Amino acid sequence: MEDGAGLLPTWVTWQRRPFPDANLILLHGRQPALVDSGFVGHAQDTAAWVRAHAANVALVVNTHWHSDHVGGNALLQAMGAGIAASTPDAQAVARRDPGCCLAEYLDQPVSPYTVDEPLHDGQVLRLGDGDWMVVHTPGHTPGHLSLWQPEERLLAVGDALSDYDVGWVNLALDGPDAATTALASLHRLADLHPRLLLPAHGPIPADPSAAFATAMRRAQRLVDDPTGAVWYGARRIFAFALMIRDGIPTAEVEPYLHARAWLTDAARLLARTPEALAAELVDTMLRSGAIVLREGRLRATAEHTPVAAESLRVPFPRTWPATAPAGADVTEST
Missing domain, CATH: 3.60.15.10 (Ribonuclease Z/Hydroxyacylglutathione hydrolase-like)
Incomplete structure (x- = not known):
């Protein structure tokens, strides 16, 4: 449009x-x-x-x-x-x-x-x-x-x-x-x-x-099609991971996926092991052209802006500095 x-x-x-x-x-x-x-x-x-x-x-x-x-x-x-x-x-x-x-x-x-x-x-x-x-x-x-x-x-x-x-x-x-x-x-x-x-x-x-x-x-x-919805989410999440990391070396892709909570959840909903889903996800996305193997790394093919690796080094929320406790008034507008 x-x-x-x-x-x-x-x-x-x-x-x-x-x-x-x-x-x-x-x-x-x-x-x-x-x-x-x-x-x-x-x-x-x-x-x-x-x-x-x-x-x-x-x-x-x-x-x-x-x-x-x-x-x-x-x-x-x-x-x-x-x-x-x-x-x-x-x-x-x-x-x-x-x-x-x-x-x-x-x-x-x-x-x-x-x-x-x-x-x-x-x-x-x-x-x-x-x-x-x-x-x-x-x-x-x-x-x-x-x-x-x-x-x-x-x-x-x-x-x-x-x-x-x-x-x-x-x-x-x-x-x-x-x-x-x-x-x-x-x-x-x-x-x-x-x-x-x-x-x-x-x-x-x-x-x-x-x-x-x-x-x-x-x-x-x-x-x-709930199965299709799970696949759709998995493809989107994995493509995003490749975008922000300038791709992932091929030898590291499946170990990376095996460690992801979202992939484990998707595998459970699809009645697969995480290992089987990881392999199938990579294969289907390569065949569809959503990802490509280039210079030893799997990369997303959708348009995206490169990200500096050092900018990803921020803490996960479980280690964020404490703020207002649950139930505290956080309604005041700045």
Whole structure:
């Protein structure tokens, strides 16, 4: 589809970014705000882009807590921005749950951050000079949210959908109804009849209705074929691992996969051993062209931006510095 970025109002600055980053949405005004913050390996690039387009950012709003959406949080927070996220994500981050951001589970690094403003469904946020409504859209993650600006009919959808895809679902962690939940979220978003969709990956769809129709067909397939949904998630997670590591040496690929919790869970759901699934995953992705063997390393073929190896050396959440205890008030906005 043709990118509809030219239809954005003047107070929205958009940056489309390839993996492993999410797109950036900068909302100008008296309360400058940023939606999502990219991958930790490109946090300095995110901050430089923000500085080039705004004097400051008052608030970063995360659509969800995966590494490609929260990786710039720590740096932007150190520069004075508050962080807003869904209440489930905010509470887990405040407790420093080991499962925060699925960072260790997915082996995707995230620098430690705190959430200043938990968000709930239906809440109205002042972002830039506009009011945006929080729309809880679980499925891709339980805490996933979207943002709706009714005057301009703009809808920031995170990973709920793009013009080419829908977010993968984690049936192992989130239960067998996760795909059904994701489909219901798509229907809720479509009922808003947005003028423009602002996805976290890929271009702005030229035709929101067509994008929703395509996304719903794909989401329905995940509902109808749980085995296919597990495979879909495994392929996406492994491709991301290859992107952020400049590939993995062929001799290290299967040992790497055998050690991953997500692969063990996928193997259980698919009634395979982790070793058998790892071998089959590599084989099927090589045959499909999703990965390629080059210079002794398996590499992802999708467009992506290189990541410096040293930027991945951040602690997993189980060792993050302590913050507010569970149940403490973390609702004050920065």
